Amino acid sequence: MAEETDIDAVLRAADRAQGPYHLQFPDGFDHHRALARVQALTERLRADFDCPCVVDTGVQDASFHATVAVPAEATAAGEQITMRLTNPGDFAVVAAEQPGCPVDPDEAEASGP
Template identity: 45%
Template sequence: MGERLRKLGIRILVSRSTALFQLATDLPAAVLPASSASTSPPPSDGSGPPPETGASSKPRSVYEAPATSKAKTHMPLDDRRTWALLRQLDDPDHLEFPRGYDHTATRALLEQLASRLGQRFQCTCSVDRGVEDASHHGTIVIPQGSTHSGEHITVTVSNFGNLAAVTLGNPGNYAEEEENVLFETADRHRIDGELEALGYVSVSGHLLWTPYDDVSNLGSHYSKYPPRWWTRFFDYL
């Protein structure tokens, strides 16, 4: 994969925040902790919101590409609406989960998503259910050998607003232009279909790496590395 990128003149960048995800995907399933279970199929610095790229009366995935396009690029359909939703969900008094949070319902939805992705990709997905002190509920990893992209895919589910972020590899592994080249359309569409069927709202992972700048005091807890919007809704706090 690195050779493919070098031929295209793209430089590989790795985020500091991917270490835990890398450990989970590198370890054999037999040595993963009890908090990481498996589900098998049943028998951006300082920039503000990007300009609006269009609107649609029909709800669609943030990443959905035009039906007539054969390109691999998956751009947010409407970044302004995404930013509006993120700011609406940002309650300064509730950083880990929102008012009226239903853990049982959120967990049940995560289990359904893991099962459906396992069926779509004909694989066993690793599921991290042991998340605490965080703004996200759990992660699902589709193994590399089951994807067309030649890389594992991580689906991170937030505690807020049925938000979900899909990333090639671990979150932060690839810059946006790298992911546009490597993330196969067939993989992206299969995941988008399952997210939409269960009522999840797919949010661009690259949009979420924008520095956090809203109403909570989240920034006061991060003196060395300022938080990102990813931290606000998809990470440990």
């Protein structure tokens, strides 16, 4: 029988590890802390862009807990800035559009960066 490679060992260990009881967020996820961080981010963006931001914290059954958007009118490029805050880790996806709603690729290429 062939020897087990390192990756095989890692995959077998992952199979044996107890996972979370839910798929949307990791064990130990602190929803109150996450919402406090959303509030702090929103206040900072409101001050930096001198405008109210659109905040959605009513997200369900997803790997993120909030979306915060700076309106296009408040940005120098005239494009909305959208941040989606993830459940695992303190990460964010930042886009000049609504994440998950791709624009027409030909239109995006023609408009440049």
